[in-house]
Structure formats: C-alpha cells, structure tokens
Amino acid sequence: MKREVVQDFLNLPGIAGVALMDGHARPYFYGLDQALNSRQREALAQGILQVVETTPEGFESFEFQFANHQVFIYKLSRGIVLLVLADNSLTRPSYLQVVSLLRKTFQEDIQNAIATFKLLAGSLVQSNRSYQVPVVGSAPVVSEPALDEPLPILLEERNGSSIAMPAPTASPKPTSNPAARPAPSRLRTVPQTWSAPVAVPEPEKTVPAANQPPVSLEDVVAALNHLSKFTTRYLGTAVIVNYWKSSRPDSDWLTQFNIDRTGRMTFTGDASRFLPAHHQQVRQWVKSFIRRCAQVLRDFPQMLEQDGLNEQQKQILLDKLGQERD
Numbered sequence: 001m002k003r004e005v006v007q008d009f010l011n012l013p014g015i016a017g018v019a020l021m022d023g024h025a026r027p028y029f030y031g032l033d034q035a036l037n038s039r040q041r042e043a044l045a046q047g048i049l050q051v052v053e054t055t056p057e058g059f060e061s062f063e064f065q066f067a068n069h070q071v072f073i074y075k076l077s078r079g080i081v082l083l084v085l086a087d088n089s090l091t092r093p094s095y096l097q098v099v100s101l102l103r104k105t106f107q108e109d110i111q112n113a114i115a116t117f118k119l120l121a122g123s124l125v126q127s128n129r130s131y132q133v134p135v136v137g138s139a140p141v142v143s144e145p146a147l148d149e150p151l152p153i154l155l156e157e158r159n160g161s162s163i164a165m166p167a168p169t170a171s172p173k174p175t176s177n178p179a180a181r182p183a184p185s186r187l188r189t190v191p192q193t194w195s196a197p198v199a200v201p202e203p204e205k206t207v208p209a210a211n212q213p214p215v216s217l218e219d220v221v222a223a224l225n226h227l228s229k230f231t232t233r234y235l236g237t238a239v240i241v242n243y244w245k246s247s248r249p250d251s252d253w254l255t256q257f258n259i260d261r262t263g264r265m266t267f268t269g270d271a272s273r274f275l276p277a278h279h280q281q282v283r284q285w286v287k288s289f290i291r292r293c294a295q296v297l298r299d300f301p302q303m304l305e306q307d308g309l310n311e312q313q314k315q316i317l318l319d320k321l322g323q324e325r326d
Contacts, residue, residue, distance in 0.1 A: 014090025
C-alpha cells in the first residue's frame with residue numbers, strides 16, 4: 001500500500017475522525033471522542049451499517065450531516081466500510097482528490113491496506129492522540145475492550161426508494177456538558193383540569209366542551225417539535241425523521257402531520273376538530289418513537305425525564321414516562 005497516500009489523507013485539515021467497520025461487531029470509534037459523545041457514536045455506527053446493508057449495488061458512497069459535522073461513507077471490498085467525519089474547515093476539492101486515491105489503494109489490497117492504515121494512524125495517536133482507527137478483518141490487532149452484545153438496528157424501515165440519508169438543512173449543535181444544554185422552551189400555560197360544564201346553548205357546529213381535549217393542538221405540535229429537536233442532538237436529523245415516520249401508528253388522522261427534512265412537524269388538517277381520542281393517538285405515536293430511540297440510546301427515557309421535556313410537555317406527550325421504558 002502506498003504509505004504516502006494514507007499519510008496525505010490522515011494529515012488533511014478538517015478531518016475530525018476516521019473509522020473502519022465490517023458489520024460483524026460493534027465498531028470502536030477513535031479520534032471522534034472530542035467531536036461526538038458516546039451515544040452519538042453508537043447511533044451513527046448503527047445507522048451507517050443499516051443504510052449500507054440496504055443500499056443497492058449502484059451506490060458506493062454517500063454523505064450526510066450529523067451533529068454539525070459532515071459524514072462521508074464509502075463501501076470498500078469484503079463488506080468493509082470507511083467512515084470519515086469532517087468539520088467545516090475541510091476543503092472539499094482537496095479532500096475529494098485525496099480520498100479518491102485512498103479508496104483506490106484500499107481496493108487494490110484490502111488486508112494490507114488495513115494494516116498500513118492502522119500503523120500510520122497509530123503513529124498519529126502516539127504524537128497527537130487525535131486519531132485512532134479500529135481494526136477490522138484479519139489485520140494485526142492491538143489490545144481492545146471486549147465486545148458486548150450488538151446494538152439493535154437503528155434504521156429499521158425506509159420510506160420511498162431513496163437509500164442515502166438526506167442532508168438536513170439545519171442540525172442543532174450538540175453539547176457535551178448536559179448542564180450547559182439550553183433549557184427547554186416553556187410553552188404557554190394551559191388549563192389542566194376541567195370546570196363543570198355550563199348548561200347554556202352552544203354555537204352550531206361546535207364540539208361540546210366535554211369532548212374537547214385539555215390542551216390545544218397547537219400545544220401538542222409545539223411539544224412534538226421540542227422532542228424532535230432534543231432527539232436530533234443525539235441521533236441526527238435524518239435518523240429522527242426516519243424514526244417519526246416508521247413509528248407512526250396506522251391512523252388516517254395522524255397522516256395529517258407533515259414531517260419535513262429538518263424533523264419539524266406541522267399539522268395540515270382541521271385543528272378545530274382535535275378530540276381527546278386524537279390526543280391519545282399522538283401519545284401512542286410518541287411512545288413508539290421513544291421505544292425506537294431507546295433501542296440505541298438505552299437511557300433515552302431517563303434523558304427525557306431529566307432534561308429533555310419540561311413538566312407540561314410530559315403531560316402533553318406522555319401517559320406516564322415509566323411506560324415508555326417498557
């Protein structure tokens with residue numbers, strides 16, 4: 001393998017981390033600890049492997065934005081996947097030229113490529129502790145933590161024929177310190193209890209007061225968007241959009257919620273006909289969404305309890321938070 005090709009790639013400004021994955025064991029990320037937290041690294045790895053497994057033969061590479069970074073994915077030989085995480089300082093023309101040579105070198109001799117790639121990256125770890133590359137295949141290995149049970153699949157369903165994860169137009173910036181995260185925005189105060197109905201004639205075509213939900217549809221949509229934004233910090237926009245769509249219960253009324261590429265929801269139906277039964281359907285949808293997230297972020301329900309949702313948002317979206325952990 002041409003050592004200078006690997007060296008040029010690893011020294012390229014703007015590369016925040018690199019990983020190699022083969023899909024048979026949970027990959028270890030090295031050089032990404034300063035850019036992503038452990039939950040984000042797990043979510044990213046599982047999402048990538050699932051997308052690669054379901055990608056048609058014609059797709060050899062794709063990219064998307066994740067946690068304010070650009071992620072480049074390349075399918076190599078023998079089922080090996082190269083992941084590159086880049087920040088805003090990356091010069092795209094230079095990167096594309098160097099990574100093209102790197103991919104060609106990998107394809108010529110994958111086993112020697114892995115060994116050489118690890119050797120050179122390991123030298124950078126010794127001097128700068130910036131890059132560490134996981135070992136895959138049968139290349140020489142170093143001592144690594146033992147693997148535990150594999151994570152469940154992150155992207156379980158696809159919508160439409162497109163496989164590549166779409167690049168969102170905006171992605172919230174993750175915060176490594178939970179205490180430094182911005183506090184959830186407070187919704188306007190709404191009544192949570194009912195007064196006895198007044199026996200007076202109601203306007204024609206108005207839903208009886210006893211059938212109206214304790215919150216407005218506007219409050220529900222605002223709470224859903226807050227949950228969506230909070231989850232994006234850990235799973236990325238493309239993933240949470242997929243999760244919202246694939247976890248939506250089979251309901252004609254719920255299909256009136258539109259989810260755009262940024263993960264933001266809007267309701268396209270008649271808001272004046274919002275009933276308690278509709279509110280319960282939303283809660284069931286949220287419950288299914290949380291379960292999917294918890295397959296990757298195992299403590300996701302606890303995260304919501306601690307700083308993901310305020311008390312009013314919990315009352316709007318959840319029956320009981322403990323039920324979402326089941």
